[in-house]
Amino acid sequence: MRASRPADAREVARILALELEIQGDGPALDRDLLQQILRAHAPKPSPLQEFYLQIRDCQKCPLGRTRTHFVFGVGNEKAEIMFVGEAPGADEDLQGEPFVGRAGQLLNRMLAEVGLRREEVYIANVLKCRPPGNRDPLAEEVAQCLPYLRRQIEIIRPKLLVCLGRIAAQALLDVLTPLNRLRGPVLEFHGIPMLVTYHPAAVLRTPSLYDAAISDLRRAVELHRQILEREAAGMPAVQTEVLPEQERRRKTKGDGSVQAMQETLPLDE
Ligand code: SF4
Numbered sequence: 001m002r003a004s005r006p007a008d009a010r011e012v013a014r015i016l017a018l019e020l021e022i023q024g025d026g027p028a029l030d031r032d033l034l035q036q037i038l039r040a041h042a043p044k045p046s047p048l049q050e051f052y053l054q055i056r057d058c059q060k061c062p063l064g065r066t067r068t069h070f071v072f073g074v075g076n077e078k079a080e081i082m083f084v085g086e087a088p089g090a091d092e093d094l095q096g097e098p099f100v101g102r103a104g105q106l107l108n109r110m111l112a113e114v115g116l117r118r119e120e121v122y123i124a125n126v127l128k129c130r131p132p133g134n135r136d137p138l139a140e141e142v143a144q145c146l147p148y149l150r151r152q153i154e155i156i157r158p159k160l161l162v163c164l165g166r167i168a169a170q171a172l173l174d175v176l177t178p179l180n181r182l183r184g185p186v187l188e189f190h191g192i193p194m195l196v197t198y199h200p201a202a203v204l205r206t207p208s209l210y211d212a213a214i215s216d217l218r219r220a221v222e223l224h225r226q227i228l229e230r231e232a233a234g235m236p237a238v239q240t241e242v243l244p245e246q247e248r249r250r251k252t253k254g255d256g257s258v259q260a261m262q263e264t265l266p267l268d269e
Contacts, residue, residue, distance in 0.1 A: 047155045048077045055128075061144040063129035069096030073124030073152055081116070081224055082158035083107075084149065085199060086167040087127035087137050098123050103200040107164070110200065114217040124152050126171045142171050153192070160224045161192050162217070165199030175245045183216065186223065188240035193227065195220050
C-alpha cells in the first residue's frame with residue numbers, strides 16, 4: 001500500500017536525521033533543501049486546523065488577555081454529533097482542551113453510558129477563553145466569539161447539535177428562553193437539528209439531574225439514528241420546532257436575530 005503523506009514526511013525526516021548524524025557537522029544535505037523537502041511533504045492542514053491557526057491568537061475581547069490557553073475544540077472533525085458548551089473552566093484553561101475537568105470527566109462517562117466515545121464526536125464552547133472565576137459569559141464576549149463557533153459548525157457540518165446548558169443554546173439560537181423550555185423539543189440551527197440538555201457542571205452540582213441528562217443523551221443518539229435512516233431512505237428531514245421567541249424575532253428585520261444569522265451563514269444552503 002502506498003504510504004500516506006505524513007508517513008512520507010516522517011520517513012524523509014528520519015533519513016535526513018540519520019544522514020546528519022553520520023556526517024556530523026560535515027557537508028551532508030543542505031539544510032534549506034531539507035526544509036524544502038519537509039515543507040513539500042508536510043500534511044496539508046484540514047479546514048478546521050486552518051481555521052484554528054487563523055484565530056488562536058485572538059484578542060477581540062478582554063478574555064484574550066487573561067486566558068492561559070485558547071480552547072478551540074476537540075474531537076472528530078467529521079463528527080456527526082457536535083456538543084456545544086459554554087466556556088472553558090480552570091482545567092480547560094490550563095490544558096487548552098474543552099471539558100477536561102470534573103465536568104468533562106462526567107461528560108465522558110455520560111457519553112460512554114449512551115454508547116458514544118469522546119473521540120467520535122466534536123466538542124467546543126461558545127467562548128474560547130475562560131471568563132475569570134468561571135462567571136457566565138458577558139453578552140459582548142458572546143457577540144465577539146460566537147462567529148468562531150458558527151464557523152466551526154459550518155466546517156464540521158454535524159448532523160446533530162447537542163447544547164450542554166442554557167448559555168450555549170441561547171447563544172446559538174439568539175434567544176433568552178429558559179432551559180426548561182429549551183430542553184425537550186427538537187430545535188434547529190441553520191437546518192441542523194438541535195437538542196438541549198443540562199451542562200455536566202450542573203449535573204455535578206445537582207446529581208439528581210443525572211438520569212434526565214442521560215435520557216436526553218439517549219434521545220440524541222436515537223435522533224441521530226433517525227436522521228441517518230431518513231437520509232438513507234430519501235425521506236424528509238426530522239421535524240423541528242421553532243421557539244415562540246425565535247418566531248417573533250424572525251419577523252423583526254435587521255436586529256441580528258435568527259433571520260439575520262441565516263443570511264450570514266451558508267449553513268442551510
Ligand atoms: S473569548 Fe473569543 S473573542 Fe474573546 S479573546 Fe477569546 S477567542 Fe477572542
